Amino acid sequence: xxxxxxxxxxxxxxxxxxxxxxxxxxxxxxxxxxxxxxxxxxxxxxxxxxxxxxxxxxxxxxxxxxxxxxxxxxxxxxxxxxxxxxxxxxxxxxxxxxxxxxxxxxxxxxxxxxxxxxxxxxxxxxxxxxxxxxxxxxxxxxxxxxxxxxxxxxxxxxxxxxxxxxxxxxxxxxxxxxxxxxxxxxxxxxxxxxxxxxxxxxxxxxxxxxxxxxxxxxxxxxxxxxxxxxxxxxxxxxxxxxxxxxxxxxxxxxxxxxxxxxxxxxxxxxxxxxxxxxxxxxxxxxxxxxxxxxxxxxxxxxxxxxxxxxxxxxxxxxxxxxxxxxxxxxxxxxxxxxxxxxxxxxxxxxxxxxxxxxxxxxxxxxxxxxxxxxxxxxxxxxxxxxxxxxxxxxxxxxxxxxxxxxxxxxxxxxxxxxxxxxxxxxxxxxxxxxxxxxxxxxxxxxxxxxxxxxxxxxxxxxxxxxxxxxxxxxxxxxxxxxxxxxxxxxxxxxxxxxxxxxxxxxxxxxxxxxxxxxxxxxxxxxxxxxxxxxxxxxxxxxxxxxxxxxxxxxxxxxxxxxxxxxxxxxxxxxxxxxxxxxxxxxxxxxxxxxxxxxxxxxxxxxxxxxxxxxxxxxxxxxxxxxxxxxxxxxxxxxxxxxxxxxxxxxxxxxxxxxxxxxxxxxxxxxxxxxxxxxxxxxxxxxxxxxxxxxxxxxxxxxxxxxxxxxxxxxxxxx
Numbered sequence: 001x002x003x004x005x006x007x008x009x010x011x012x013x014x015x016x017x018x019x020x021x022x023x024x025x026x027x028x029x030x031x032x033x034x035x036x037x038x039x040x041x042x043x044x045x046x047x048x049x050x051x052x053x054x055x056x057x058x059x060x061x062x063x064x065x066x067x068x069x070x071x072x073x074x075x076x077x078x079x080x081x082x083x084x085x086x087x088x089x090x091x092x093x094x095x096x097x098x099x100x101x102x103x104x105x106x107x108x109x110x111x112x113x114x115x116x117x118x119x120x121x122x123x124x125x126x127x128x129x130x131x132x133x134x135x136x137x138x139x140x141x142x143x144x145x146x147x148x149x150x151x152x153x154x155x156x157x158x159x160x161x162x163x164x165x166x167x168x169x170x171x172x173x174x175x176x177x178x179x180x181x182x183x184x185x186x187x188x189x190x191x192x193x194x195x196x197x198x199x200x201x202x203x204x205x206x207x208x209x210x211x212x213x214x215x216x217x218x219x220x221x222x223x224x225x226x227x228x229x230x231x232x233x234x235x236x237x238x239x240x241x242x243x244x245x246x247x248x249x250x251x252x253x254x255x256x257x258x259x260x261x262x263x264x265x266x267x268x269x270x271x272x273x274x275x276x277x278x279x280x281x282x283x284x285x286x287x288x289x290x291x292x293x294x295x296x297x298x299x300x301x302x303x304x305x306x307x308x309x310x311x312x313x314x315x316x317x318x319x320x321x322x323x324x325x326x327x328x329x330x331x332x333x334x335x336x337x338x339x340x341x342x343x344x345x346x347x348x349x350x351x352x353x354x355x356x357x358x359x360x361x362x363x364x365x366x367x368x369x370x371x372x373x374x375x376x377x378x379x380x381x382x383x384x385x386x387x388x389x390x391x392x393x394x395x396x397x398x399x400x401x402x403x404x405x406x407x408x409x410x411x412x413x414x415x416x417x418x419x420x421x422x423x424x425x426x427x428x429x430x431x432x433x434x435x436x437x438x439x440x441x442x443x444x445x446x447x448x449x450x451x452x453x454x455x456x457x458x459x460x461x462x463x464x465x466x467x468x469x470x471x472x473x474x475x476x477x478x479x480x481x482x483x484x485x486x487x488x489x490x491x492x493x494x495x496x497x498x499x500x501x502x503x504x505x506x507x508x509x510x511x512x513x514x515x516x517x518x519x520x521x522x523x524x525x526x527x528x529x530x531x532x533x534x535x536x537x538x539x540x541x542x543x544x545x546x547x548x549x550x551x552x553x554x555x556x557x558x559x560x561x562x563x564x565x566x567x568x569x570x571x572x573x574x575x576x577x578x579x580x581x582x583x584x585x586x587x588x589x590x591x592x593x594x595x596x597x598x599x600x601x602x603x604x605x606x607x608x609x610x611x612x613x614x615x616x617x618x619x620x621x622x623x624x625x626x627x628x629x630x631x632x633x634x635x636x637x638x639x640x641x642x643x644x645x646x647x648x649x650x651x652x653x654x655x656x657x658x659x660x661x662x663x664x665x666x667x668x669x670x671x672x673x674x675x676x677x678x679x680x681x682x683x684x685x686x687x688x689x690x691x692x693x694x695x696x697x698x699x700x701x702x703x704x705x706x707x708x709x710x711x712x713x714x715x716x717x718x
Contacts, residue, residue, distance in 0.1 A: 029069040031058045033110075035078035048076065052086045052102075052112075059100060060091060070094065072101045075357065077108030081116060085345045085368075093372065094351035104356030114343040114362030114385070115173060115335035122146055123329060126322070134240075136307040142324045143306055146336075149319040153338045155363065157316040158244050159301075161261045161276045162221075165444050166363070166386050166409060167246075169301075170338045172312050173361040173384050174326060178407060178442065179334075182305040182313045188707055189249070189296035190230050192282075196271065197223040198289055200281025220263055221274030222251065222282035224291070231270055236304050238265035243317045247274075249297025251282040254505035254712045255459045255481075257445045259300065279460075284711070294711025337386070340364040348372050350395075355687065360384045366405075371395045379687030383407045386443055388414045388452075397429040402687035404436045409443035412450040412476070418467025418488075425489055425522075427468020434682055436692055439478045446505055447485065449512075450476035450498070454488030454520070461514040461543060463487030471496065475682050475697070478704070480504035483530070486513040490522040497529045497681040499699065502536030504707050506563050509540030510555075517577035521546035528553045529657070529680045532699070535561030535708065537568045538591070544572035549582045552675045554657050556589040564592035566615070574600035575627040582606040584638075585673050589613040589652075593620065594642075599635070600624040608638025609672045611647070611665055618642045641668045655699065 030045075033055045037048035043058045055073050062071050071094065094100035104110050123144040126132055132140050148156055148170070159167040172179040184190075199222040226234055237245050241262060248259040256278070263275040274282070283291035299305065301313045303322050310326035326332060342365045346352055350372040359366040359382045366382035366389045369375055373396040382389035386409035392398050394417045405412040412435070417428030437450040447458045451474065454466025466488035473495045476483050483498040498510040510530035513520070526549065530538040538555040541548070555566035566588030569581060578600035584607065588594035594612035599605055602623045612618040619640070623632045641647070641664075648663025650656040658677045659665060665672050682691055698704070 029062055029066055030072045030074060031055045031062070032074045032076070034076035035080065036076075045074070052080055052082070056086070056088065056092060063092075063094070063100070067095075068098055070098045070101070072103060074105045075102065075110040076105045077110055079111050079113060079117075081113045082343050083116065084339065085114075085341045085343060086112070087345045087347055088349040088352055090348040090350070090372070092352065093349050096351060096374065099351040099353060101353040101355055102357070103353070109356075109358050111175075111358045111360060112343050113335060113360055114339060114341070114364065115337040118146065118334045118336060120329060122151060123323075123325075131303070131318070134303045136304060139307055139324060142309070143322050144325060144329075146321040146323065147319075148314065148321050148336075153336060155338050155340070156319050157314060159246055159259065159261065159316075162258055162278060164258050164446075167259060168340065169314055170336055171363045171386050172321070172323065173335045173337065174332055175335075175360070177310075177326075178384055178386075178409070179310050179312055179323070179326065181301050182303070182307070182311045183298050183300045184233060184302075184305045185298060186308065187705075189298055189709075191227065191293065191711075192291060192295040192297065193225040193227045193270075193293055195222065195224050195283035195289060195291035195295075198281035198283050199223070199274070199277040200283075221260060221276045221278065223271060223273045224282065224295075226270050226272055228270070231267070233299075234265050234270070234272065235267045237262070237299060237302065238267055240302060240304070241265065243315065245299065246301060247297050247299050249295065250505070250709055250712065251278060251295055251297065252280045253285045253459070254507060254709050255446050256280065257505075292711055296709055335361045337361055337363040340387075342366060342368040342391070343385070344368070346370065346372060346375050350374055352376075353378055355379050357381075358383075362386065365389070365391050365410075367391070368393065369395060369398050373397050375399075376401060378402055380404075381406075385409060388412065388448070389437075389440075390414070392416065392430050395428065397431075399431045399433070400435060401431070402434045402685055406437070406439050407442065408440035410441065411448035411452055412437035412440055414452045415454065415469050416464050416466050417469075418465055420465055420467060420489060425467050427490060428466070430469045432469070432471045432474065434473045434685065434688060435475070436682060437474060437476045441479045441481055446481045449482035449485040450474065450479065451484045453484065453486050453491050453493070455485035455513065455515075456487065457514075459514070461516065463515055463520055466491065470494070473681060473683055475692075477501070477697070478503065480707075481508050482512055483510040484512070486511060486523060487515050487520050489520060492524045492526075493528060494524070494526045495528065495680050497531075499530070499532040500701065500704065501533050503533075503704075504709060506535045506561065506709070506712065509537045509542075509568070511538070512540045512542065513545075514542040515544060517544040517546050517573045517579065520544075521548060524549045524551070525553065526551040527676060527680060529556075529677065530554075531556040532558050532701070533564070534559065535563050537563060537565045540565070540568045541572075542568075542570055544574070544577070544579060545569055545581065546577070546579050550584070550586060551582075552585045552673065554587045554589070554675060554677065555591060556657065557591040559590065559592045562592070565596050566591040566593065567595045567610075568593070569596060569598050571598045571622075571624060571629045574598070574624045578624070580604035580606070583610065585609045585675070587611040587613065587657075587675070588615055589657075591615045592617065594618045596620045597635075598622040598624070598629055602632065602635035605635050605637055607636045608640070609669045610640050611669070611672070612640075612642045613647060614644060638671065639669050641665060
């Protein structure tokens with residue numbers, strides 16, 4: 001046998017394979033894909049393949065033949081409909097020296113869609129008399145039916161009795177928007193008149209006013225009286241109970257938003273019975289047992305409520321979609337997303353970059369990264385997916401950079417990874433930086449933030465393992481609930497701009513944690529700018545705050561509601577696990593409360609050089625005495641400053657919060673360190689060559705419509 005010359009092994013072997021015709025003859029280490037291509041082609045620039053799956057096969061062949069060469073998959077503009085996810089596994093990995101990049105061709109936008117496009121022949125007019133009779137006045141000439149079962153769609157329901165996400169059914173989209181599921185009212189909410197039965201469970205302390213015999217083994221969920229102005233609507237819905245009627249609501253508190261099947265509607269007594277209990281039951285938490293008459297809810301996914309262009313429903317009995325098209329069918333594309341899988345999944349892949357891709361229209365997440373290391377989502381757009389835009393679950397040193405994540409059903413980026421059992425803890429090292437994350441949590445309305453850094457459990461707190469992440473320079477805005485949620489250990493949140501959060505549900509922070517002393521800690525929150533939330537809190541520790549540094553942040557809430565604290569610390573488990581506070585060099589502006597401190601170790605606090613400007617209550621100070629919170633004398637470790645007027649910002653009214661060299665703050669607080677305000681937020685790099693325009697960002701909120709809840713004032717902090 002003849003052996004190759006020393007040092008030429010893999011390349012010599014590739015040449016031999018080429019000679020025998022066993023692999024394609026590539027001009028370079030690249031593969032080209034185009035919707036106009038042919039999977040029988042070589043994958044060269046002039047002979048592209050048609051599918052991403054075929055490109056993956058060619059990349060594997062290239063990697064075997066030339067393992068020392070980087071590989072680029074150039075993806076031309078056009079549509080790539082992924083009926084199942086594009087999965088890149090360990091065999092699709094690159095190396096640090098020879099990465100694999102899947103990227104858009106220069107100047108073009110490939111759309112990776114997790115959906116199927118409907119054809120003109122898939123739409124039919126409604127002809128069944130019974131179905132026509134259910135339609136709203138004026139809708140019969142517009143609503144079309146799609147036989148979802150005959151077309152092979154599988155996520156056809158019914159919903160679970162209780163759910164908080166999308167309920168697992170398919171979704172409809174145009175290229176520009178998620179088509180709205182039919183609901184009543186179309187905007188806003190109905191409100192309950194009176195709670196008759198809470199169905200909360202005898203162990204919840206909020207149910208002391210409910211007779212015990214009603215709480216034991218009750219076969220239904222909550223029972224309530226509905227209002228006269230909604231009686232006619234409820235009578236219509238009562239006729240469809242055998243098909244399934246679901247209502248979604250903020251039944252108890254603004255951090256819960258379950259959908260529940262309706263068991264019965266008594267139209268004479270105007271009483272509605274829900275099929276299953278939910279945690280805590282129904283009825284305002286603070287006005288037991290009858291509620292306060294302002295609990296908000298709406299009905300969803302009923303044919304009777306398809307009453308405007310774009311609305312649709314899925315009838316679980318007919319197994320048909322009923323749609324009022326948003327535009328003439330000849331002028332628009334309608335997609336049906338029927339899988340909860342991601343559009344792209346990196347499963348054990350390392351050193352793989354996704355660059356410049358548009359990932360869109362999916363009933364699941366956009367991109368999922370599991371295991372592997374050093375992979376990157378860069379310069380991509382993920383929009384119109386019903387779950388998180390990007391999920392990073394385990395692995396090491398993955399990056400989500402310079403991407404736009406918008407119109408999401410859940411949150412922007414979900415992070416997990418690392419090891420808390422080692423000493424010291426092992427970081428995962430994931431980086432989320434320079435992303436524009438906005439208009440999200442459109443379907444899962446609570447606890448799905450712009451970035452989730454280890455937070456699990458909703459209103460009950462809790463975390464998943466998420467160690468050593470960095471979340472920096474992101475622009476996060478326009479969400480009904482949370483900006484950034486924080487849990488687990490040793491994470492850094494810095495240089496982010498967060499605004500217009502808690503737009504529907506209050507008792508939430510721009511940066512928020514609810515967890516126990518022994519489950520998280522060691523975080524750094526520095527140089528962030530949190531602003532413009534009518535009724536939210538900015539940096540908010542809703543339970544404990546162990547070993548957490550809060551330094552150099554600027555908050556300008558512009559509070560108009562009853563809440564609105566810039567920096568909020570609560571008592572948590574401090575009676576058992578005393579904690580000190582490290583909160584220095586921060587600025588609070590235009591908040592109802594500047595800083596609210598609770599510490600069981602006030603003598604060890606590091607609270608200095610904090611500044612309050614035009615806040616109704618600059619500081620509140622409490623310690624922990626005999627297991628309870630009590631007001632006490634201030635315990636700063638250094639000087640503080642309070643101003644009723646502008647102390648010397650470059651342009652406070654215009655939003656330029658750099659400090660002028662002659663600012664009073666530097667005179668009054670000699671140890672105050674300038675905050676690098678100009679570095680906060682997005683920056684230009686190779687993946688983001690141009691920053692989004694001020695009009696697109698809309699910091700002034702000219703295009704904002706509010707659906708804030710009424711009657712849910714949170715009293716726990718008292």
